[in-house]
Amino acid sequence: MTSRSPADEADAVVRAVLDDFTSRRHLGVVVDSPPGAGKSTLVVRSAIDLAAAGECVMVVAQTNAQADDLVARMTLRAPDVIIGRLCGKDHLAIARALHLSRSNVLVRDKLTDLGDAPIVVAPAAKWDFVPDVRMPWAIIDEAYQMRSDMLLRLAPRFERALFVGDPGQLDPFTVIDNDRWTGLRWDPMQSAVAAMLRSNSHLPQHQLPYSWRLSTRAAPPVSDAFYPFTPFEPGTTADQRRLEFSTRGLGGGAVDETLDVAARSGWALHELPARHTVRTDAEAVDATARLALRVLERGATAWSETEPGGATVTAERIAVGAAHRDQVDAVRERLRHMAGGDRITVDTANRLQGSEYDFVVVLHPLSGRRDATSFHLEAGRLCVLTSRHRQACVVVARAGIQALLDSHPSSEPMHIDVPAKFPDGWEANHAMLAHLEPFRVRAA
Template identity: 50%
Template sequence: MPDPNAAAAARAAAEAVLAALRSADWGRALVVDSPPGAGKSTLVVSASRALVRDLGAGTVPVVVQTNNQADDLVHRLGAAGLSVGRLVSSSHEVPPAVLASGQVVTSGRWRDLAHCEVIVSTAKKWAWCNDRRAAPAPHFPLGIIDEAYQMRSDALYAVANLFDRALAVGDPGQLDPFTTVDDSRWAGQALGPLATAAGVLLQSHPHEPLRLPVSWRLPHSAAPVVSNAFYDRPFNAGTLPNERTLNLDRVDVGRPSDRVLDMAAASGWGYWELPSRYTGRIDAEIVDALVDLAIRLFQRNPQTACEEAPSGRRLTGDRVAVATAHRDQAEAVRVAMRDAATRDQPELAQVVVDTANRLQGREYDVMLAWHPLAGRRDATEFHLESGRLCVMISRHRHACVVVGRAGTAELLDAHPLAAPVYLDLPAKLPDGWEANQTVLAHLLLHRPA
């Protein structure tokens, strides 16, 4: 069962958000900060229902960042009994499961969905609707922005005049939005096009963000670690200690992968530290270590138990993920995992392998992570990005195992974060160098002897 104190705190925080929405004096923008797995989507659904049913706000537009996020949210809104419009581009096909409730209507034109209580689409599609050269733009009293910290401000500027007031919900600890173009011309501009949408709203309409205080994803062993390293306000796990367990068949073989998995099953964390060595970006030893961890994990009959399945259930391949910093690293692991699946267990073919950017917002039972600084000669701004490491170690419900190399502590000491500091900009929290130091100190405590 959930921690009753955490559940009460979560209810109080959600009620505070809804109370603020009902207040007439909350201003033009309201930002809600959320830790990983705190129920952002649940809050968006509750807020949508309150705005439509209680406050008579008319149709509520919801702006999301990807089509996958939109389809997931539409499914949740339809299940809550709201009539939902899914505004789509001509190239996107909504999954049949999303339409199964009968509460969802799809169209490429917003006017076809004007009768719906909620209309959901990506920021890019809403910006297209806002192009007055195509058709008269819609206008709404209030809009909701989901994943506002992962939305670039240029996307916000393209849709901001669609509604008079905005509720923005997001996770400040995750990866910032990025661009592949040279962004140096906008460096130091608080309201520049590459700032986060949430940051711009807080700059333009100063207020203290409301906060959700509980993570329902992270286990009791992980919430304090992630909270201390990446967030300026603490949050707690929604479950009690030892309520979630990962059980593995006992073995007598002293393989490093078995020792690390035993540590992770017992404490929720494991750190496999390979010998110190400078490597290229594709480190074959780390690839082999990650695959060996997955092989041994499934060979040992993994069983998980939690508040959703207290009697236990077998861990399946699709509930395990491997996180890397780079796409070529992910591809190397993916190929090796696929080859191993033909020889060992079929579950390996189901394991999700991807970069931190693409795993953002997703949830698994067990995470395996390639430490971003493993084998490097320097610690660049990219590899010290706090959001990247935060995503890697905050996707799991049961256990997280990180594979790295010795010498990372010395690397951090030799390469403090050297990013330029600009006047009149708020300090970026958390500091990536400090967050990496905090996480590494914790991982070293979970390094098998």
């Protein structure tokens, strides 16, 4: 008896999800998805299958960018299905420009103007302002990013919901003090999934088993560090991914050495000398920008299962991730003065969630710090930053993070009735640094 391929196994899980969801036996179904496991594909397929069966479905995204991406995917899969894109007036012109060439997409700011569109896609914040609507089906994308208070407001608008998201990435956050709600069943700062399951633990839960983004070199360390209880495997084989440079590194010093290590192994740690610095560490910012730009200068080519003949790694296929907006602004400013650098994506972990690139350069959240706050130790933040790549990831950091972690062990207070979250940031950071150790390149 031959074992099934990863594609067959993944398809079997998707069919099980759709069977549970459309059987009408459950008011909700939860699907956990590791990075690049086909979460958006599942959302799109579910919505289109319901529309094909004559049903109406509301699709809830968390941002306008996510909503526009889902609409674009739906039009490719089902060009004959009318899709409604509901958005606020401030995003109306942008959405219309994005979907102008798609004849089956209606972009409106009022639900009543979408007629009988069987699929309506909008961010949660927009659905919150749609009065007097109740649909039989809802699909909530990035459900772990949605706060439970938003789910409470949207719940009257649908009968059954499919919750799809990545449990290992960033939780909902707020800038206000939320200790007054900690431990309560209706704590608004829980994710929508956590709050829903605390009151409905009997609902079916599924997990997508393979990552199609992370390679055989990337999936194991990410799974071990961030998904200890929901492990996953790569959906591709070792010989399907390869990254090469058309020119050898001459005169690039540690930068070129780092890129060569990353091309061979899929990972590299570009380590700067130990030093306490301000958040916008000029040396770290410069190294991060030069590494990203050097990928272009050396003419990187990526081979994969979708591009077996190889494809040039252009600026649009490179990203830089950081923890803070001021760090992002500093890297962008540095790249702006480099030829071609202004086309490289630079953003925070929050905004990079859900995106995918060939090559990613990460400015480590703990680099150069004197302390390890809960923000910088957040496991989901490092998970997002180190799981966006298909080919290689380079982490830029000052030496001494392990010592910093040891001197600031996890000391978050324990609260009654609050489930412990695993892994904690201390453990996840140590695990990822241990993995990067063999791929370390010291920069003078």
